[in-house]
Amino acid sequence: MSGNWTVSHYTGEFSSDTRQNLRNLYSGHCAVCGQRRESPFGHLEAEAAHIHPAQHGGPDTEANGLLLCRQCHWGFDSGWLSLTDDARIIVSNDDAADGHEYFQQFSNDSIEAPSVNDLEPLPRFTQVHRKLSGFDPINAGDRLTIGGLRSGKVQLIDGRQVIVEGSTDEALVVNCEVTSVDSQAVRCSHHTILEQRVKTDSGRAESPFKLDPVDYSFDKLEEYVREIKRDYSGVAQKWEWGRLFRNGRTKYGLSHKEIADTIDVEGASELQVQRAERVYEMFPDRGYEGNDIPxxxxxxxxxxxxxxxxxxxxxxxxxxxxxxxxxxxxxxxxxxxxxxxxxxxxxxxxxxxxxxxxxxxxxxxxxxxxxxxxxxxxxxxxxx
Ligand SMILES: [Zn+2]
Known part of the structure; x- marks a missing residue:
């Protein structure tokens, strides 16, 4: 299949909904150090951080995110910090570099638990983070998604070049298979032939059901859920529902079952809440539009x-x-x-x-x- 360019799904930054949901899930606290700081004008310091980075194809979803203070965000993106599969903090053992003493204090701690269990960081995202950050080796045969290419190359945070063989294209996101690894470079071949997914402009942020991100009542949410049931059908209905259920669950710390039991709308069962949220996760770009797939x-x-x-x-x-x-x-x-x-x-x-x-x-x-x-x-x- 070599020679065929492969462009995979690339969602870019977290949507404003996902960022707000992460603030809610961690109550504004840094998931690593636990600090919560605001500006004198009430702006939260802690920010949404990708675990599986966006430029490597990491999806726009809460379980691929953490809320981190600026310092820990830098540590997480620069190679100081990563997570085990059960969300304990691991720290680079480079004790000669400045910063080791500070980050070392969090070693082996569990991260702050998010208020909704099923939205905690997932192992398939932490595994990618460990590989890209130098905690786990990258091996021949690994599949990586690589973006931000310049002349077919991009740099890992340890300085090694990722070289996608035979490519000169820029800024593509490609699915690759690692062919060889040495101290200078990770070489890959691209292995898939999926056509470029058309990026739609409609975006998940563009829902007519706008809730004030901080200050809204459960009644308002319920009213919208009812309105969506009345005015929408099919995949679009599930998507709008999924977005509201996800927002409501992170705000109020509810499981799928708890929100289904609390909300008084016919058809909003636990199973339907789960399915709707998965539709919302599957199509952060509303990519179901234009396809006739029911x-x-x-x-x-x-x-x-x-x-x-x-x-x-x-x-x-x-x-x-x-x-x-x-x-x-x-x-x-x-x-x-x-x-x-x-x-x-x-x-x-x-x-x-x-x-x-x-x-x-x-x-x-x-x-x-x-x-x-x-x-x-x-x-x-x-x-x-
Ligand atoms: Zn922190």
Whole structure:
């Protein structure tokens, strides 16, 4: 596949919603040192920090973030600090460098726990942070997402060059496989062929349901949830709901079940709250717009892929083929993936026969569509 440029999802900075949610989750305290400081005019010092950096494809979501004071943010981005998979603080052991004494005091502490358990930092993000910060080795065969390239190169924080072989392009975000590593450079080949995802301008911040980020009541939230149920349908309804549920849960420190029990809107069950929040996470850019893929198909993808990024990648494969699978075809495809049997014309045919009701769409047409999506998927993405 070399020679094909690969541009992956790149969301850039955290949205204003995610930043506010992180302030709420950590009550304005630095997750490392616990300090909380404000300006005389009431502006919070602590800021939202990416764990898996945005320029390396880290998603815009709370579980990929921390709230950190300026000093600890610098420490976290510069190689002094990282996190274990269970969110304990690890500190670089370079005791000759100034700063070691200060950061060493936090070694092995747990970070401040966020007020909502299911939004604490996830291991798949801390693992990337440790590799990029020099705490864990980068090995041949690792998959990295690299952005901010200049003439095909970018520098790691330890000074090593990441060289994407054969590329001269600038500022692309590419999915790479590491081919060799030495003290000077990490060499990669790009390994996927996903077309550039069109960045939509609609953005998650652009919701008509604006809540004052600090000062709003639960009643107001409930009223909006009702209004969305009345005026929206399909994926757009789930997205708007997901955004409000996520904001409400971080503000009030509620689990999915607790907000579902508290809110008095028909249909807002624990399962629906979870699904809606995952739709919101899958499409920070509202990337469902313009695709005719129904929510029930997305629900199938959510069922098989526990990671939101994986569900989104599979969704993009369906969208990229330009022959959108129907919900039932999506089901036939994901059932095959779940069963871990090889996807061939034969197995795809069996799965369609089992899961798709007979209609006037030909069996071989359905099978061809599923195989096209699966080929795209194989070329783009290997699940964790
Ligand atoms: Zn701090």
């Amino acid at each position: 929510f029930s198909a997305i629900a199938e993808l959510q069922r098989i892929f526990p990671n939101t990024e994986d569900a989104r990648a599979a969704y993009d494969c369906i969208a990229a083929t330009g022959t959108s699978l129907t919900t039932m075809e999506t089901r036939a495809w994901v059932e095959l993936l779940l069963s871990e049997s090889e996807v061939t014309r034969e197995t795809a045919r069996e799965s369609v026969e089992e899961h798709v009701p007979k209609s006037n769409v030909g069996l071989s047409e359905r099978v061809s569509r599923i195989l096209a999506v699966h080929d795209e998927y194989l070329s783009v993405f290997t699940p964790n």
